[in-house]
Amino acid sequence: METVTRIENENRKRHVLVVDDEIINRMILGNILQSEFDVFYASDGEEAWAFIQREYDHLSIILLDLLMPKIDGFELLKRLNGSKKYKSIPVIVLTSEKDAEIKSLQMGAVDFIPKPYEMPEVICARVKRSIKLAEENSLLNAVKNDSLTKLYNKEFFYQYALDQDRFHADQEMDMLVLNVNRFHIVNELYGHKTGDDLLRGIAESLRFFLRKNSGLACRCYSDTFYVYIAHRSDYDTLFPRFLAEVEKNSGLKDISIRIGVYENCDKQLTLDQRIDRAARACSSCRKTYKSSIAMFDNAQIEKDLLGEKLIHESERALREKQFQVHYQPKFNIEGEVPVFSSAEALIRWNHPEFGRISPGVFIPLFEENGLIQKLDNYVWNEAARQVNQWKKELGVRLPVSVNVSRVDMFDPKLEEELLGIIERNELSPDELLLEITESAYSDNSSALIEIVNKLRSDGFRIEMDDFGSGYSSLNMLSSMPIDILKLDMGFIRKMCDNEKNKQMVEIMMEIAKVLDVPVIAEGVETAEQYGALKDMGCNVIQGYYFSKPLPPEELEEMLLTRTAPASRINL
Amino acid sequence: MITMDALKAFGANTDEGLKRCMGKESFYLMLVGSALNCDQINKLIDQIKSENYGDAFETAHALKGIYANLSLTPLSEIVSPITEHLRANEVIDYIPLTDELLARMKKLMELAGM
Incomplete structure (x- = not known):
């Protein structure tokens, strides 16, 4: 009132x-x-x-x-x-x-x-x-009170929300954040009076619902409202009724409102944190032009929090060598007997608290915040050191492929860095194979082609990784400087499901033939996949069918027994 | 003109009445003087006689408030039960009570030289 x-x-x-x-x-x-x-x-x-x-x-x-x-x-x-x-x-x-x-x-x-x-x-x-x-x-x-809507202002909302928690600790509560879609457009098109009418209409509608259901509301700023309400599970049916009430109270039609709900709040969190979660849910429906309501996903925040923690600890993890490089063997299957011909260096993180963390979890995080360059550099150095060590200690020359991320490709010091690694570890460039994902080529192909050409002229061999998952045009493929095509494992996994999938792989094999480059199939797990790929003329196989990625010491026996005699060096 | 001695002789709680008037004796006596008449009591008697108990209650209630505030105890101790009987819509013989009230008022007026 x-x-x-x-x-x-x-x-x-x-x-x-x-x-x-x-x-x-x-x-x-x-x-x-x-x-x-x-x-x-x-x-x-x-x-x-x-x-x-x-x-x-x-x-x-x-x-x-x-x-x-x-x-x-x-x-x-x-x-x-x-x-x-x-x-x-x-x-x-x-x-x-x-x-x-x-x-x-x-x-x-x-x-x-x-x-x-x-x-x-x-x-x-x-x-x-x-x-x-x-x-x-x-x-x-x-x-x-906010003078326009007569709802609480932010400070009093916070105070009363804390009181609510204190005096009704057992009551499950939901935090809501409400925004008007493109509110500035409402003001621009219809004037500030109409904008104010809309805000008052929203406030009146909130009061209407809050009178029926215990809760608090405030206008935080501009067109943003917060609501703290006893937990309910009928937002889907409540939302259209609320919109109708807003239209009635504001006298405006076709208004577009978005609401984010953080259900059954964790009361250990501060109010700001709870509001942040509701706001995140609210932002998730920003893209739509229609009114919409979205629930906060608790699993997402746990993932985000873990991500933040991992990023925060990454520098120390590098210093403390929590990252380990494992090697997944690649077998050349052109001959009668598959021959262990190279390996791919794959990173593993043995976290002191979380144990083994999947690269699928931390690599995307590191790619987002730029740490991937440091990690790649770590792997390159470690792999080169290992190749050198195998040569010296076992007398086996085994080329190892390493991943070169998109961001590395545009680092002006990339060539210098790689050559330095080769030199320090007494390797030739073809002993450190460079895997570049197909999608990197499509981003800025001409610039990338120039860089790749330079690396190839230094003697490095380039594997196009995840081939088939990107959007390379046939026209572009013909001009791409690559030495090896590595088929995306998604195709391999499905290839035996039906004839169509198998034919897709065959088409890619044909492309490789046209480009005159060998093909590596990764993710090969079954004899059926292996047999089909061999029949198609695939050159190299990588996958659990032969071996999972292994720490270097576990590869030694395979290095000594299954590599080609030509790889052996007289010590 | 009523005096403090006369009021004391009548039985009023003058200390209390005076305190309520912030110790201003002349103010207190002026207020008491303005209450010294039989008009309201006669009105009450007429209302009771004509069985207009609703109005009678309001009159009695008003008198009760005035006499209590002025600490005219002998008057308020009579008008109080009249008020309560009327509030309860009790049809009793009010004449002995109203006669007594009127008599006490007349006595006070005599003391005031009226």
Whole structure:
């Protein structure tokens, strides 16, 4: 309910209206009050009502007798309490009846003074206290409500929400964030008055629903509202009803509102964190032009939090060598007997708290925040060191492929870095194969082709990784500088499901033939896949069919027994 | 003109009445003086006689408030039960009570030299 704000000057002598039909009673009270207040009198309710309407702005309190001719005290109380304008004027009832005291307090009186009058000091104190409370309440109302919508402002919303948690700890609560889609357009197209009408309409609709369901709402800023409400599970049906209510209250049609709901809040979180979650859900429906409501996904936040933690710890993990490079063997299947011909270096993170973390979890994170370059660099160095170590200790020359991320490709120091690694580890460039994902080529193909050409001229061999998953045009493929095509494992996994999938792989094999480059199939897990690929003329196989990725020490036996004699070096 | 001595002789609790008037004796006596008449009591008697108990209650209630505030104890101790009987809509013989009230008022007026 809207209330009128009355802010008083501290030093002003307050105006008191004494309403009593008996002059003697009026005079006794007036005599008691006159030293501290300006006292005005009315001899019945009618006279009082006229005075209140006339002098409302200056009136601080009403002392009201109940039994009076014309309009009695109860009727006057009813009128005052029913008026937005006058209900903030405090009323003290003058009565000798206990029953009347209760009734008048129920009707909005703030206090009562029993008849016959008690000690004058007590009366003065009660009048002063009632005025002070009313003025403080009025001040509080002025600051606690948003002036446009009369909903709480943000600070009071927070305070009352915390009170709600404190006093009703067991109540499950939902946090909602509400926004108007393209509110600035509403203002631009229809003017600020219409924008304000819409905001008031939303506020009124929120009040309507909150009256029925315990909860709080505030307008935080502009067109953003927060709602803290007892948990419910019928938002799907509630939302259209809410929209209809907003249209009714604002007088506007086709409004577009989005609401994010963080259901059954974790009360261990701060209110800001709960609001953030509701806001994230709200943002998730930003793209649509229609009104929409979205629920916060708890699993997503757990994933995000883990991601943040991993990113935060990544530098230390690199320093402490929590990352380990494993090697997945690649077998050349052109001959009668598959030959262990190379391996792919794959990163593993042995986290001290979370144990083995999948690269599928941390690589995308590192790609997002740029840490991937450091990680790639770590793998290149480690793989090159390992290739050199196998040569020296086992007398086996095994080329290893490493991933070169998109971001690495445009690093001006890439060539220098790779050549430095080769040199430091006494390798030739063709012993460190570079895997570049197909999608990197489509991003900025001409620039990338130039870089790749430079690396190839240095002697590096380039594997196009995940072939088939990107969007290379046939025209582009013919001009791409690549040495090996590596088929995307998605195709391999499905290739035996049906004839169509198999034919897709055959087409890619044909492309490789046209490009005159060998093909590596990765993700090969079954004999059926292996047989089909061999029949199609696939050159190299990588996958669990032969071996999972292994730590270097576990590869030694395979290195000594299954590599081609040509790979052996006389130590 | 009523005096404090006369009021004390009548049985009024003048200390209490005076305190309610912030110790202002002349103000207190002026208020008592303005209450010294039989008009309201006669009105009450007429209302009771004509069985207009609703109005009678309002009159009695008003008198009760005035006499109590002025601490005119001998008057308020009579008008109080009248008020309560009327509030309860009791149809009793009010004449002994109203006669007594009127007699006490007349006595006070005599003390005031009226």
